[in-house]
Amino acid sequence: MTKPNTYRAGPDEGGHFGIYGGRFVAETLMPLILEVERAYARYKDDPVFLAEKAYYYKHYVGRPSPLYFAKRLSERCGGAKIFFKREDLNHTGAHKVNSCIGQILLARRMGKTRVIAETGAGQHGVATATVCALFDIPCVVYMGTTDVARQAPNVFRMKMLGAEVRTVTSGSATLKDAMNEALRDWVANVHDTYYLIGTVAGPHPYPVMVRDFQSVIGNETREQILELEGRLPDSLVACVGGGSNAMGLFHPFLDEPDVLIVGVEAAGEGIRTGRHAASLTAGRPGVLHGNRTYLLQDADGQIHEAHSISAGLDYPGIGPEHSWLKDSGRVEYATITDQEAVEAFHLLTRTEGIIPALESAHAIAHAAKMAPTLPKTHLMVVCLSGRGDKDLDTIAKISGPAGAGEQKKGQPL
Amino acid sequence: MSRSPQTRLSRRFAALRAEGRAGLVTFLTAGDPDAKTAWEILKGLPEAGADVIEIGMPFSDPMADGPAIQASSLRALKAGQTLKKTIGMVARFRGIDHDTPIVLMGYFNPIYSYGVAKFLKDARIAGVDGLIVVDTPIEEEDELCGPARAAGLDFIQLVAPTTGEERLPKVLARASGFVYYVSITGITGTRSAAVADVAQAVELIRRHTHLPIAVGFGIKTPKQAAEIARVADAAVVGSALVNVIARGLNRTGKAKKGLGERVLRLVKGLARGMRAAKGGRGAKRKAA
Helix, strand or coil: CCCCCCCCCCCCCCCEECCEEEEECCCCCHHHHHHHHHHHHHHCCCHHHHHHHHHHHHHHHCCCCCEEECHHHHHHHCCCEEEEEEHHHCCCCECHHHHHHHHHHHHHHCCCCEEEEEECCCHHHHHHHHHHHHHCCCEEEEEEHHHHHHCHHHHHHHHHCCCEEEEECCCCCCHHHHHHHHHHHHHHCCCCEEECCCCCCCCCCHHHHHHHHHCHHHHHHHHHHHHHHCCCCCEEEEECCCCHHHHHHHHHHCCCCCCEEEEEEEEECCHHHCCCCCHHHHCEEEEECEEEEEECECCCCCECCCCCCCHHHCCCCCCHHHHHHHHHCCCEEEEEEHHHHHHHHHHHHHHHCCCECHHHHHHHHHHHHHHHHCCCCCEEEEEECEECHHHHHHHHHHHCCCHHHHCCCCCCC | CCCCCCCHHHHHHHHHHHHCCCEEEEEEECCCCCHHHHHHHHHHHHHHCCCEEEEECCCCCCCCCCHHHHHHHHHHHHCCCCHHHHHHHHHHHHCCCCCCCEEEEECHHHHHHHCHHHHHHHHHHHCCCEEEECCCCHHHCCCCHHHHHHCCCEECEEECCCCCCCCHHHHHHCCCCCEEEECCCCCCCCCCCCHHHHHHHHHHHHCCCCCCEEEECCCCCHHHHHHHHHHCCEEEECHHHHHHHHHCECCCCCECCCHHHHHHHHHHHHHHHHHCCCCCHHHHHHHC
8 A cells, every 4th residue: 555645634525544434324324324424514614513512522521631641650661651641531431422522412403303322331322321411312322231231330320311221132232233223223213313323433424523523532632742741642552442532542643653553452352262352453344334344254244243351342343444544554453352451450540540441441451561662751642531430340250359459460560 | 218138127027017917026035044944935936926036145234124134144144054155046046947036135245255246247147137235325336236237237226215306316327127115214024104105105216217116124914015016016025924934943943844835825925915906006007
């Protein structure tokens, strides 16, 4: 692939990032997809829309989120200076709300009176239920039964917020099946319903729209690191499931050639076991959920179930822009296993007093691997995409109630 | 617009017009519940009254389908069905039937994974007449629609209640074989549309195309099929047939004895219902 002049120009008007992306949806939905595209094009630079979004980011979400220098963790790792972009401090506890605010303001302008969403970890479901409560819009969230069981606190939150949580039993009963079911709902309720997609995937314009809303993460990071250190970071690290927090952090830096950018996929029980969610590392291009992208699939093009301890990364696809960034070589993609993520969860909790989401723990684990190999002058920004309260049950089951006390000796962490 | 050379689909719809009746399009998933039973059903369909045979290419994530067809896809995949086997089944069918058109229906990923050019070539050689692929709208026409037509396969476009008058001519300009009107905004096998609404939509489509119009989604009974036969050129029945398969399985998911016959009995009932529908659109056209 020849090196493009810019990595920030995509997508084209058909929603393609190279061969990835596009609009692979049923005819029934296509007119709606075009309607969303038109509405987004109309409002994305509209000063009133932007002012309203900025208002809610500041006063409701609590933006800007801090860029925090993790001194103890950096010392512990003995290398790079590690900074955390604290998306876990947002209202609702994750980066998901950034896109939900943007999309709900758009849905209102489109005159939609009902919102549906899919959720894996429940963070996007909670964020959607939250903005729907705020704007008094009925909300239905689809969630696989596997995820309902392992993310009970978020299910309870969604219900408290007035959302209807519909459990999905088909397929692997995780995020991909929840997305199938949300698409089926949308087809049946096209006239009044807005589908509020949680990540940078799905048919155009969702990947670009969600990326744009999430780019607040990278834009703030840029200002904050310049203020703190007087220069741009040397590296960025973020976890990727669908890839929205990563796209949000990465996009404003894609054309900075000196910034090393790393996305971290979930290796589950290990890439070689086949039980993982690393679509870029171990998948190949295919078409699912409205876009062409790297997918976990068998030789016949049937979609594999993904496996990750982290419900938010448990998806057999990835946003199409990540697929393009992988092929172009601009972004490196690494993997972290369930076990490494759990160890990083404990590490951050004990060194910094921050309980991270298991999704974010994948990024932390990789950062902790990279940092010791780098000089002390190296500035590394890690997206702490969400807080870990929702994962306490999962951790308690694995590590016992004593948590990190049972961590094995001799771990690199 | 005249089509030449004649295809199996155009010959079949011309014959239906000459008989003054609408056609029955049956949908079943390839390899459901297993390859042997599926073959028994397939070979019996023309005699039972299927005018066009639609065969589903099973996919793990059939986003536009309701629970019945989702389950049928998963049964077939579990029984080991692949796209290669599906194409092989059509080739075998062509050994015993040269006239009944066969349309493969499904989702893009298994085709993309197989390789579009290889798929089109293999399908054509096997005797496939047309394709219905749910998730390649006209915006993605270069992916499959264009190559399929270039390879001599009909590409059946779906038209939905949401399509709208401005978009309709663009969709129809890329259609061949017949037009498939999705009569509800929803997934397969759920609600049924009001016949008056269907009639209105079919009339609108007819203003923009000379292609035959088939109506599907939610047609479950001989009576409903007969009603649709009065307003359209063909009725598609899928979930109702697939449900007969679902009910005909034992606790381990194996086909009970006589399952194939039960499916074919429903096809016969549907065909009888449609043939009895007097004053059908086909009849009117013939009269005119």
